[in-house]
Amino acid sequence: MNELAPISREDRVEKLKGLGHSRKRVEDVRFTQGKGNYVDDLKLPSMLYGDFVRSPYAHARVTSIDKSAALALPGVVAVLTAEDLAPLNLHWMPTLAGDKQMVLADGKVLFQGQEVAFVVANDRYVAADAVDLVVVEYEELPVVTDPFKALEPDAPVLREDLAGQTSGAHGERRHHNHIFLWEVGDKQATEEVIASAEVVAEEMVYYHRTHPCPLETCGCVASMDAVNGKLTIHGTFQAPHVVRTVASLLSGIEEHKIRVISPDIGGGFGNKVGVYPGYVCAIVASIVTGKPVKWIEDRMENLTATAFARDYWMKGRIAATKDGRITALSCHVTADHGAFDACADPTKFPAGFFSIVTGSYDIPVAYVGVDGVYTNKAPGGVAYRCSFRVTEAAYLIERMIEVLAIELGMDAAEVRAKNFIRKDQFPYQSALGWEYDSGDYHTAWNKALKAVGYEDLRREQAERVEAFKRGETRKLIGIGLTHFTEIVGAGPVKNCDILGMGMFDSCEIRIHPTGSAIARLGTISQGQGHATTFAQILASEIGLPADSITIEEGDTDTAPYGLGTYGSRSTPVAGAATAMAGRKIRAKAQMIAAYLLEVHDGDLEWDVDRFVVKGAPERFKTMAEIAYASYNQAIPGLEPGLEAVSYYDPPNMTYPFGAYVCVMEIDVDTGVADIRQFYALDDCGTRINPMIIEGQVHGGLTEAFAIAMGQEIAYDEIGNVKNATLMDFFLPTAWETPHYVTDFTETPSPHHPIGAKGVGESPNVGGVPAFSNAVHDAFRVFGLKQAHMPHDHWRIWKIAHDLGLHG
Amino acid sequence: MIPAAFEYHRPSDIASALATLREFGDEARVVAGGHSLIPMMKLRMASIGHLIDLQDIADLKGIRIDGNTVRIGAMVTQQELIDDAALTRAAPLLRETALQIADPQVRAVGTIGGNVANGDPGNDMPAVMQCLDATFTLTGPSGTRDVKARDFYEAAYVTARADEEILTAVSFTVSGGGHAYEKQKRKIGDYATAAAAVMLQKDGTACSAASIAMTNLSDVPVWSKAAADALVGTACNPADIGSAVAAALADISPTADNRGPVEFKRHVAGVIIRRAIERAWSRA
Amino acid sequence: MKKMQLTLTVNGEAHELLAEPRELLIHVLREKLNLTGPHIGCETSHCGACTVDMNGRSVKSCTVFAAQANGAAITTIEGLGSPGALHPLQEAFREHHGLQCGFCTPGMITRAHRLLQENPNPSEEDIRFGMAGNLCRCTGYQNIVKAILAAAAEMNAVKEAAE
Known part of the structure; x- marks a missing residue:
């Protein structure tokens, strides 16, 4: 039945809350009332608690483990060691990077905090007491925490299990602590251009080791139902289906007998992509005891043992003509992967998409070589709020542009503008093999410079330097510029897989008879607001209000297979699957509408929420009417019901970009830096929900601020972690965090069904070089070329000190 | 982070608190707000058999x-x-x-x-x-x-x-005069990289009394008599303040930690002390 | 270890329960009283995810022993507003996108609730300082500040209308 009073088209569009609408988040209703459902909230009958005995040493032989006192403690159910896991072949596990990793110490430990034994008790307090009662004897071995020293000929052998293996998952190993050398580009041609270039800038740029540190740590509840033979695992998984497949491969339990559920996740940022020993031990313990076993890591365990990020030593060389045209880029990386290569990258990309390192610039020839190295540090190497190794790449090129500008004696904004890929060059083939989908860098750049009053800022900065030299002030101004290009949305199955699983994603839609719907996806939100935005995509595609569409993720028994949420892939891949599944719904709906209106399919056109007979606007069927008919009316040649599923294999990555400007006041005497202004222009293609985009940008910039200005995981020379609590691991409060101004341009992706590119990680990728460049820029006039992050007070002070600014 | 077990006592007067303290000797500790002690207990870096909570006294x-x-x-x-x-x-x-x-x-x-x-x-x-x-x-x-x-x-x-x-x-x-507590820290919730407390009294244009003490710049708080003496009788001109800062720095021995090395801390301490003196003087 | 009898008034309701003295208030609330709104984030009293109101003060319940809380009146996020009648802060956090993953939110709102009683007309700077015991990894705080300012205005308007 058609509406009695016609509603205007604008009202119908508004009612959908589809693309472009700042729809309020549906998730917030429960979160604001404390009714979220995170893994540690889960309580199952007879549930046991697991806790780890961890190594205090970074490198040692484990000579004995005496668990008798722990086992004698009332309430302790089991103490598992590698010896117990060995018969199941679970004392080691495969990593996502083609290496293997100890689940529990097998003869030796290789980093501080490594898992040695797993205590299972009926209470978390008893488990903690029992951890103290397990007596482990160690024989200390020489420690290597420096990747360059690890490659010296006489460096200690870390991975004795790899003795004699001269090749690994990614090719040749040239030293006992070497993992791989990954090369992209034309090395010889690049060298030739550099050798004869008019100007060459060269710098070692270190992107320090840090950690995603979501507010919720990692954890799980494994529950083996012995009666039905079904294993259910609730956990903090950014990729629940991958966990199911890995759990099946490891345990031998058939995949249909494993159900993985990611409940609400308290932030992920890459920390929750990997598979950790805690998950494996909880599963084994549940199988052995027949009871549910909960394992929740504490904050120190989180910071010391699960999933660090970065730790890239990048030697960059950039060549240019005298007037500032870049002619070549070369970069060699010494990548510290820690004790096991557990980087979370697509299988064929051991350094992720680091080869996006040519950035926003039209660079004719380039070369990248990455050496992966073992050290006595925690494994990980995750994409902390970025696509795989993209922050590292963006940081390197954005630093090299600045260094080149110094070499050329030019303004860094001008060097950028001179070398941007022009709008008419898209789709653009980069020297390192990527096809950039779309971009309009000059427009974004000019908008950004104008918005901040760039010329005036430079003038003020110059005046400040003069005042400084006259002794009238001790504060300098730094102007940090960045124009970044990301590569996200992994990825095309032809070259992107994780452990063999192609990196497609999926959406399954079921329209209910009365015009509401449920859609299930292979991704999982960790705060991105999928339940809100995916419903918006669908609303625009199928004409049902977003408020009438439930989005469900994270339960592998109900959701279609997908590779999960990380690397800004949800919108580019699952978002596309959602649109495509919606289009399948619409295609069937069109046939139903044609039948109901007694016209030919081709006589109908789609209009917001309905099919209308062309030329007869009063004759239409709304999607709600069609949904009802699909279940209740026999339609010749059509099955009843209105459902669709789409598995979307993206034809290409998407390439979001942005232009950021950071203005900083630096106290030369104390090293204290105040962010006076931060402007962020993001272009993420089609904008689904501007409110959520802005929120993502604020959050990513704050993580970038933390990373650039103080956040690190540092080790001393014997492998002790120096920043294992939130006293020392820098997470800024509302007080330190700057105020941001956000802006945008909108350049849709030509290959994505709705033109969206993803945004969650752009602010981290672009933010870090913006903050760091501001620090460098403040001291450029005094001769600074490169100073390593994090730029905490003492390191900034040291810059000033080394430049002789303290008199 | 789970603390080890302990017995809990909540006396309602000082005498019973003292009695419990005496009864359990080394094993007992009093707790006030607990925000230093409890994290240590949770990290199992402090082992306490008997915790005496003073909140009811x-x-x-x-x-x-x-x-x-x-x-x-x-x-x-x-x-x-x-x-x-x-x-x-x-x-x-x-x-x-x-x-x-x-x-x-x-x-x-x-x-x-x-x-x-x-x-x-x-x-x-x-x-x-x-x-x-x-x-x-x-x-x-x-x-x-x-x-x-x-x-x-x-x-x-x-x-x-x-x-x-x-x-x-x-x-x-209470002595009146100008005061300042100047603290440099990495963020809210952090301990001082360097901090200084200053009290100054002014008689006419001269400093008539001074007191200067510093936080986290030695293994104990440091009150620097020499620094105070350097200011008394002066007009707290930059050179006078410089002498006071030099005297204060002679009394500290900071150690390196995650906030930075000794050289940095000494330098920042000098800046912080100077600023504290200047602010206290402006209020004196 | 011997358990002790505790009396807690939580969200207006009196509870008698047994707990070891060492049990942390956050664990008692979450596991014995099933109030899973307050969360555990850092365990060293830095992040504020476990913030609850105890005897009219904001406290970090990961750094309070249950024994210390014996006899106390406690308010958790579950005690603010109800599904049909959300607290203005709960409304404002949603309206202004003051949350993303939701993990810090209960502690954040509970702290903001106390802050607005301490200072019903806070400036942006007051809010940033007064909320500095609560970490958020998602939002960058800007929208949290906005939400608290909006809630303060709303609460003051309601109060004025009533007077």
Whole structure:
């Protein structure tokens, strides 16, 4: 039945809350009332608690483990060691990077905090007491925490299990602590251009080791139902289906007998992509005891043992003509992967998409070589709020542009503008093999410079330097510029897989008879607001209000297979699957509408929420009417019901970009830096929900601020972690965090069904070089070329000190 | 992070607290706000058999201002210091300092007694107490005695308080003049990279009395007599302040930590002390 | 270890329960009283995810022993507003996108609730300082500040209308 009073088209569009609408988040209703459902909230009958005995040493032989006192403690159910896991072949596990990793110490430990034994008790307090009662004897071995020293000929052998293996998952190993050398580009041609270039800038740029540190740590509840033979695992998984497949491969339990559920996740940022020993031990313990076993890591365990990020030593060389045209880029990386290569990258990309390192610039020839190295540090190497190794790449090129500008004696904004890929060059083939989908860098750049009053800022900065030299002030101004290009949305199955699983994603839609719907996806939100935005995509595609569409993720028994949420892939891949599944719904709906209106399919056109007979606007069927008919009316040649599923294999990555400007006041005497202004222009293609985009940008910039200005995981020379609590691991409060101004341009992706590119990680990728460049820029006039992050007070002070600014 | 088991005691007067302390000797510890002790217990770096909670002891509460004398019960929280208008009028240095300690939730439970008694060189109030020339009242089995804040700290976590004693109050005489507590830290909730408490009195254009103490720049708080002497009788001109800073720096021996190496800390300490003196002088 | 009898008034309701003295208040609330709104984030009293109101003060319940809380009146996020009648802060956090993953939100709102009682007319700077005991990894705080300012205005308007 058609509406009695016609509603205007604008009202119908508004009612959908589809693309472009700042729809309020549906998730917030429960979160604001404390009714979220995170893994540690889960309580199952007879549930046991697991806790780890961890190594205090970074490198040692484990000579004995005496668990008798722990086992004698009332309430302790089991103490598992590698010896117990060995018969199941679970004392080691495969990593996502083609290496293997100890689940529990097998003869030796290789980093501080490594898992040695797993205590299972009926209470978390008893488990903690029992951890103290397990007596482990160690024989200390020489420690290597420096990747360059690890490659010296006489460096200690870390991975004795790899003795004699001269090749690994990614090719040749040239030293006992070497993992791989990954090369992209034309090395010889690049060298030739550099050798004869008019100007060459060269710098070692270190992107320090840090950690995603979501507010919720990692954890799980494994529950083996012995009666039905079904294993259910609730956990903090950014990729629940991958966990199911890995759990099946490891345990031998058939995949249909494993159900993985990611409940609400308290932030992920890459920390929750990997598979950790805690998950494996909880599963084994549940199988052995027949009871549910909960394992929740504490904050120190989180910071010391699960999933660090970065730790890239990048030697960059950039060549240019005298007037500032870049002619070549070369970069060699010494990548510290820690004790096991557990980087979370697509299988064929051991350094992720680091080869996006040519950035926003039209660079004719380039070369990248990455050496992966073992050290006595925690494994990980995750994409902390970025696509795989993209922050590292963006940081390197954005630093090299600045260094080149110094070499050329030019303004860094001008060097950028001179070398941007022009709008008419898209789709653009980069020297390192990527096809950039779309971009309009000059427009974004000019908008950004104008918005901040760039010329005036430079003038003020110059005046400040003069005042400084006259002794009238001790504060300098730094102007940090960045124009970044990301590569996200992994990825095309032809070259992107994780452990063999192609990196497609999926959406399954079921329209209910009365015009509401449920859609299930292979991704999982960790705060991105999928339940809100995916419903918006669908609303625009199928004409049902977003408020009438439930989005469900994270339960592998109900959701279609997908590779999960990380690397800004949800919108580019699952978002596309959602649109495509919606289009399948619409295609069937069109046939139903044609039948109901007694016209030919081709006589109908789609209009917001309905099919209308062309030329007869009063004759239409709304999607709600069609949904009802699909279940209740026999339609010749059509099955009843209105459902669709789409598995979307993206034809290409998407390439979001942005232009950021950071203005900083630096106290030369104390090293204290105040962010006076931060402007962020993001272009993420089609904008689904501007409110959520802005929120993502604020959050990513704050993580970038933390990373650039103080956040690190540092080790001393014997492998002790120096920043294992939130006293020392820098997470800024509302007080330190700057105020941001956000802006945008909108350049849709030509290959994505709705033109969206993803945004969650752009602010981290672009933010870090913006903050760091501001620090460098403040001291450029005094001769600074490169100073390593994090730029905490003492390191900034040291810059000033080394430049002789303290008199 | 799960603490080991302990027995819990909540006495309602000082005498029973002392009795329990005596009964269990080394195994017993008193707890005030607990925000230093409890994390240590959770990390199992402090092992305590008997925890004596002082929250019900009425005698340990309250701020009394009697003429020029201020007496603050050990269990007065940082937030209560901040909120007490009369105290702020009498000794504004305390509010200025308390606002730079930890964060709102920690200030709501963290006490002045806990802050001065546990001997953590990172705590801010010990230097402030030395700057004010405060007296700590210790009550033990054999009665009550007073120890000057300037004599109280022996080494990190080692103080003049005997194991069987409880620090029950701090008191000091209000001197007027200008005050400042200047602290550099990495973020809210951090200990000082360097901090300085300064009190200055002005007679005409000259400094008639001075007191300067520093936080987290040695294993104990440091009150620098030499620095104060360098200012008294001067007009606190830049050169005078420079002499005071040099004297203060001669009295500290910072150690390297995650905040930075010694050279940096010494430099920042100099800047912070200078700024504290300048601000105190501008208020004197 | 011997358990002790505790009396807690939580969200207006009196509870008698047994707990070891060492049990942390956050664990008692979450596991014995099933109030899973407050969360555990850092365990060293830095992040504020476990913030609850105890006897009229904001406290970090990961750093309070249950024994210390014996006799106390406690308010958790579950005690603010109800599904049919959300607290203005709960409304404002949603309206202004003051949350993303939701993990810090209960502690954040509970702290903001106390802050607005301490200071009903806070400036942006007051809010940033007064909320500095609560970490958020998602939002960058800007929208949290906005939400608290909006809630303060709303609460003051309601109060004025009532007077």
